[in-house]
Amino acid sequence: MADTVDGGRPVGAGVGGGLPDVDWHGAAAGIAARHWRRTLWLVAVLMAIGFVVTFVPQFWAREWAAMRFAGWPLPFYMGAQGSILVDIGLIVVYVWLQRRNDGRYRHELHVLRDAHRASLGLDGDGFDNATALATSRSASSRAASAPTYR
Numbered sequence: 589m590a591d592t593v594d595g596g597r598p599v600g601a602g603v604g605g606g607l608p609d610v611d612w613h614g615a616a617a618g619i620a621a622r623h624w625r626r627t628l629w630l631v632a633v634l635m636a637i638g639f640v641v642t643f644v645p646q647f648w649a650r651e652w653a654a655m656r657f658a659g660w661p662l663p664f665y666m667g668a669q670g671s672i673l674v675d676i677g678l679i680v681v682y683v684w685l686q687r688r689n690d691g692r693y694r695h696e697l698h699v700l701r702d703a704h705r706a707s708l709g710l711d712g713d714g715f716d717n718a719t720a721l722a723t724s725r726s727a728s729s730r731a732a733s734a735p736t737y738r
Contacts (some may be wrong), residue, residue, distance in 0.1 A: 612704045623693040630685055634678050641666070641674045649679065 644650060649663035657665045705711070 612700065615700055616697065619693065619696045622696075623689065626689050627686065630682065630689065634682055638675055638678050642671045645670075 645663045645666035652663050653661045655662040657670070669673075
């Protein structure tokens with residue numbers, strides 16, 4: 589038979605019958621740090637591609653002058669419009685990948701929040717939005733409770 593405490597809860601279980609106490613803030617900070625690392629990696633890779641596309645064709649313009657693209661020498665085409673088109677493409681790729689990254693971040697935070705609520709014994713029906721509004725620290729509640737000096 590498993591060890592129990594008052595009320596028949598297993599030893600180490602939270603008040604709501606959930607998981608033992610966890611460093612929820614540390615877990616959320618870890619999720620945020622992973623999201624930031626993915627964002628920085630994405631920006632670095634896309635900026636490197638943009639740098640190569642912008643400067644490499646002009647750097648070797650004489651050597652690549654014999655190559656043609658759309659009837660024009662490749663360095664001329666890249667300098668005139670090719671680099672701009674690639675940069676626009678990189679922006680589209682960034683938006684698409686960053687939205688996926690942000691969606692993953694939101695999903696991980698929601699999973700953590702739901703696990704935290706479950707460990708506290710709060711389910712979707714037990715959470716009162718009026719209580720949340722009364723305890724929120726929005727700018728309007730701070731402004732209403734702030735002392736006024738005249």
